[in-house]
Amino acid sequence: MRTIMTGNQAVAHAVKLSRTEVIAAYPITPQTVIVEKLAEMVDSGELDAEFIRVESEHSALAAVYGSAVAGKRSFTATSSHGLLYMYEMVWWVANARVPLVMTIVTRTIGPPWNIHTDHTDLLTMRDAGWIIAMAENVQEAFDLTIQGFRISEEVSLPFTAGMDAFQLSHTSEVVDIPAQQTVDEFLPERKQSYVFGDEAFTVGCIGPNAYTAKLRKETFETLREAESVIEKASREYEELTGRECGLFEEYRLDDAEYAVVMMGAWSGDAKEAIDMLREEGVPIGLLKLRYVRPMPYRKIQRALDGKNVLVVDRDCSMGAGGVLGIEIKASVGDCTNVIAGIGGVDVGVEEFRSMFRAFVDNKLVSCPNWWL
Amino acid sequence: MEYSEPILLPGNPSCQGCPHGLGLKALGIGLDNPVIVIPAGCSTIIAGIHPKATINAPVLHVPFASAPAVASGIAAAFRREGKDRQVVVWMGDGGADIGFATISGAAVRNEDIIVIVSDNEAYMNTGIQSSGTTFWKAKTTTSPAGKKEERKDLAAIMLMHRIPYVATASVGYLPDFIDKLKRAKEVKGFRFIQLHSPCPPGWRFDSSKTVEMARMAVKCGAWILWEYDGEFRFSPASKPYKNKEKRKSLAEYMRAQGRFKGISDEEIAEIEKAIERQWKFLEAMEGL
Numbered sequence: 001m002r003t004i005m006t007g008n009q010a011v012a013h014a015v016k017l018s019r020t021e022v023i024a025a026y027p028i029t030p031q032t033v034i035v036e037k038l039a040e041m042v043d044s045g046e047l048d049a050e051f052i053r054v055e056s057e058h059s060a061l062a063a064v065y066g067s068a069v070a071g072k073r074s075f076t077a078t079s080s081h082g083l084l085y086m087y088e089m090v091w092w093v094a095n096a097r098v099p100l101v102m103t104i105v106t107r108t109i110g111p112p113w114n115i116h117t118d119h120t121d122l123l124t125m126r127d128a129g130w131i132i133a134m135a136e137n138v139q140e141a142f143d144l145t146i147q148g149f150r151i152s153e154e155v156s157l158p159f160t161a162g163m164d165a166f167q168l169s170h171t172s173e174v175v176d177i178p179a180q181q182t183v184d185e186f187l188p189e190r191k192q193s194y195v196f197g198d199e200a201f202t203v204g205c206i207g208p209n210a211y212t213a214k215l216r217k218e219t220f221e222t223l224r225e226a227e228s229v230i231e232k233a234s235r236e237y238e239e240l241t242g243r244e245c246g247l248f249e250e251y252r253l254d255d256a257e258y259a260v261v262m263m264g265a266w267s268g269d270a271k272e273a274i275d276m277l278r279e280e281g282v283p284i285g286l287l288k289l290r291y292v293r294p295m296p297y298r299k300i301q302r303a304l305d306g307k308n309v310l311v312v313d314r315d316c317s318m319g320a321g322g323v324l325g326i327e328i329k330a331s332v333g334d335c336t337n338v339i340a341g342i343g344g345v346d347v348g349v350e351e352f353r354s355m356f357r358a359f360v361d362n363k364l365v366s367c368p369n370w371w372l
Numbered sequence: 373m374e375y376s377e378p379i380l381l382p383g384n385p386s387c388q389g390c391p392h393g394l395g396l397k398a399l400g401i402g403l404d405n406p407v408i409v410i411p412a413g414c415s416t417i418i419a420g421i422h423p424k425a426t427i428n429a430p431v432l433h434v435p436f437a438s439a440p441a442v443a444s445g446i447a448a449a450f451r452r453e454g455k456d457r458q459v460v461v462w463m464g465d466g467g468a469d470i471g472f473a474t475i476s477g478a479a480v481r482n483e484d485i486i487v488i489v490s491d492n493e494a495y496m497n498t499g500i501q502s503s504g505t506t507f508w509k510a511k512t513t514t515s516p517a518g519k520k521e522e523r524k525d526l527a528a529i530m531l532m533h534r535i536p537y538v539a540t541a542s543v544g545y546l547p548d549f550i551d552k553l554k555r556a557k558e559v560k561g562f563r564f565i566q567l568h569s570p571c572p573p574g575w576r577f578d579s580s581k582t583v584e585m586a587r588m589a590v591k592c593g594a595w596i597l598w599e600y601d602g603e604f605r606f607s608p609a610s611k612p613y614k615n616k617e618k619r620k621s622l623a624e625y626m627r628a629q630g631r632f633k634g635i636s637d638e639e640i641a642e643i644e645k646a647i648e649r650q651w652k653f654l655e656a657m658e659g660l
Contacts, residue, residue, distance in 0.1 A: 022448045050448035055477025059441035066445025204433035205421030
């Protein structure tokens with residue numbers, strides 16, 4: 001069914017169609033609407049689930065940890081400071097190998113107080129053992145949420161999908177919402193490696209050091225192998241819905257000599273800028289990341305082979321560079337890295353056009369809206 | 373009293389004279405089929421080191437401040453399945469300090485869980501640091517000259533959450549604790565029990581005297597046993613000590629513990645006044 005929804009509404013519908021059984025959340029702008037919508041659905045009986053109105057984000061993830069470990073499909077959502085407040089639980093659920101899904105509506109981190117987007121919050125989860133995706137538009141935010149449950153449950157690791165504050169969370173776009181039957185066909189009943197509560201066994205107790213190391217190695221390997229699980233889920237989803245949602249998207253990249261790498265909502269503007277430059281005869285294309293973890297280094301290396309690469313980060317690893325810049329350097333050896341759009345500073349089609357043009361002409365310099 | 377399968381198995385790594393061991397044994401007697409959530413603390417160790425486990429029940433270890441929230445999630449999952457099992461949080465006073473908002477939030481939602489704070493009056497697992505319930509003027513490693521502030525009354529604070537069941541208990545009176553667990557089991561919603569748990573190494577007394585110390589605390593009136601299940605009442609073991617004259621010597625109780633070494637008669641008199649105020653406060657609850 002084609003309809004019009006904001007990103008927040010679409011994610012709430014994806015959670016419903018995934019037959020989620022337990023939701024716990026604490027409000028934070030700009031995520032709040034997702035859980036308000038879900039609370040409304042639970043109250044009206046539209047969604048048969050438990051809604052736990054926790055007193056903090058730390059408890060939000062703790063509560064869904066409890067329901068997920070006890071065998072129920074569970075969901076929460078947060079942003080920025082909420083994510084940082086629950087950070088201890090972020091690592092705990094991954095190390096405990098518990099499947100669940102959390103939406104991060106990306107928002108910058110204060111001070112100063114600011115509710116607008118950048119991706120630094122999402123990327124603080126990079127090393128924790130989560131599968132991390134990022135949406136470009138409302139449709140992707142919807143699709144990734146449904147796929148998230150399946151991927152998470154197949155590899156017994158938590159899944160997060162990011163979407164940009166306001167640009168997606170509060171912006172209405174046309175979305176195609178599949179029928180319940182289609183989602184059921186794609187998303188089997190929940191499975192997980194262990195269910196807590198029936199038998200007398202202990203989860204998470206102290207162990208010998210080598211045991212911790214063994215478990216971390218297993219998580220590391222599972223997360224790398226999740227690449228193929230994501231690709232398989234994406235293929236099957238495409239068969240059912242016609243929409244591809246793989247590890248990354250290549251836009252006019254095949255014959256490009258220059259390649260831009262980025263992720264999130266502004267990739268749409270970047271595509272328009274690339275179209276303009278193509279018309280001017282510039283051989284440039286885009287690699288839009290949909291997943292940061294697992295990071296498909298080899299596939300990215302192949303896709304970017306022999307090209308001049310510009311990575312545009314909407315995040316910053318202080319004292320080092322853009323997080324994606326660091327990651328892509330690990331993949332292709334060398335690239336130019338721009339940090340832009342921090343704190344929601346708007347970078348649109350025209351600015352991308354001049355940024356990319358300057359990159360191609362080897363004249364890229366820092367300016368008020370971005371830095372190298 | 374009937375023993376089914378013991379919940380705490382022998383050979384567990386608790387200290388000699390550990391009060392948590394007594395409490396956990398009673399827990400297994402008072403409740404059927406508990407599912408136990410344990411945040412960081414002494415009980416993290418008592419529960420055993422992989423591949424051994426000492427608690428004969430499902431046990432989930434969780435981060436320090438998270439336990440009542442995790443228990444809320446488990447209770448929600450059980451509700452979905454129609455499973456009738458007691459979801460119990462077993463935590464120390466440290467977990468109750470760092471996780472205070474979490475306990476309060478779960479209580480406000482009237483979650484169908486039982487929270488037991490085994491209160492040994494300091495952060496013992498990290499080496500005897502002062503907590504919100506550390507006894508006034510007790511020496512800890514972070515209050516080496518004696519704690520300057522009075523202890524907070526956690527059970528009374530929980531009572532003010534308008535939850536259906538709140539009680540205090542003591543490892544010196546296990547039948548009373550077991551009775552309270554049995555009554556709590558019959559109540560639906562959030563239930564809270566603060567279990568007084570004298571700690572031999574933390575309070576500096578001989579490990580053979582845990583029960584004796586717990587009883588002295590009740591008999592001198594410093595620890596008051598009460599219960600609320602819709603109405604407030606003093607428990608039988610504490611009832612006689614409503615009468616100030618009947619209370620045993622507070623000085624004797626305090627001087628039996630190394631943590632009060634060097635305390636003056638004047639300081640003890642000051643604490644005695646605070647204890648009397650506490651009795652008056654609780655007496656005002658009676659019949660409300």
